[in-house]
Amino acid sequence: MRRAAAFLALLLCLYWTRAQGESGGLTGNDITQTEIQSEILGVKSTSDQTNITPDIWAELKELRDMAIQHSVELRNSKSKMENLEQENTAIQARLTASEWKNAVLENVVKELQRENTDLLDRVTSLEDKNKVLEARMNASENEVEELKRQSADMMTRMNVSENEVEELKRQSADQPKVAFSLGLTDDGQIGPFNTDITLKYSKVFTNFGQVYSPTTGVFTAPVRGAYYFSFTTVDTRSGVNTRVYLHHNDKKVLSSHNRNANGSESVSNSMVLQLEKGDVVYLVLPTGHTVYDDTNDYTTFNGFLLFPL
Incomplete structure (x- = not known):
């Protein structure tokens, strides 16, 4: 019964200490002194009624040290949480900036794609025009070849005609004028x-x-x-x-x-x-x-x- 009463008093002290640590009302030294005083008062009041062995005091001291350690770890955890929140905020800011950059890049990519499509259309149009020009050039070359052939034929005919004229002249010269x-x-x-x-x-x-x-x-x-x-x-x-x-x-x-x-x-x-x-x-x-x-x-x-x- 004595140990149970002491353990219950210790738990109440730990609960109060944690509440004060979370609210930031007491420092580590204040917690220690308060806990010690509370424990002394509680133990003294209890010791007046009961007889407490030295082992209980040792256990209380150990529990006190553990409570102080847990309180410090809680403050460190809170600091780490704040740092993590700051890092999270920075990461979110970076993500927002990255999203904005990605949106800008998407717009740039879309614009480049549109320009590429326009260039492809122009290239296709130029290719079509080039095909038309090639067809015209081929037709012109064929016409030139045909004109050359016709010219060659005309030259041949002219040569034949000249030969015939010369022959007629010769015959006319040889033919007596009667x-x-x-x-x-x-x-x-x-x-x-x-x-x-x-x-x-x-x-x-x-x-x-x-x-x-x-x-x-x-x-x-x-x-x-x-x-x-x-x-x-x-x-x-x-x-x-x-x-x-x-x-x-x-x-x-x-x-x-x-x-x-x-x-x-x-x-x-x-x-x-x-x-x-x-x-x-x-x-x-x-x-x-x-x-x-x-x-x-x-x-x-x-x-x-x-x-x-």
Whole structure:
């Protein structure tokens, strides 16, 4: 019973001491002195009633020391708690700053992503434009190649044409210039005669190549070829027949005939002949017929080379 009463008194002292330590009202020395005084008073009051052995005092002292140690540890724990709270506040501030920085970084990242998207769009647009330009360049290159090919073809054609022109010039230079146009006479009526005569056209309008002889009235072919001949005759007599023959060498090949009813009627005809070099062509007035010509050139004879053969 004595020990139980002493232990109960000690517990009350510890409770009071802890309350004072938490409120900060007493220092460590005050607690010690108060506890000692309380313990002395309590023990003395108790010792007046009971007999306490020396072991109880030793246990009380040990308990007192333990209470003081626990009080100090509580104050140290409180200081540590305050330090931890300060550190927590600093950490929270750092976290807030980090969150703000993270938000700023997120905005920067979003802005960079947007700029990157814009750059990608621009790059894509530039690539599309580049493809279009490449297509145009390829088309232009194809057009240039086509123009070069066409130019080469034109140059080839021009060379061929120049060669053909040169050949034509050479052929033209080699081809004799054959053409004549003649009038019969300025003396009026010719004939009639008792025999067939060769008409000698004395008025020479043109005689390229000097192929017609006014002296003989004969055209002589300078080359083998195709020749064109035409003639016109007039007779001023009435009631007579007008007739002229075209001869190739000794052969009559063309005849013109007309009976004049009222006088001054003309006869015309033409022919293409294939002649060998040296062949002759001339007009013959038959026996008993006449022709008429004067300065008006009613009776004419014409011929020229169409092409050599």
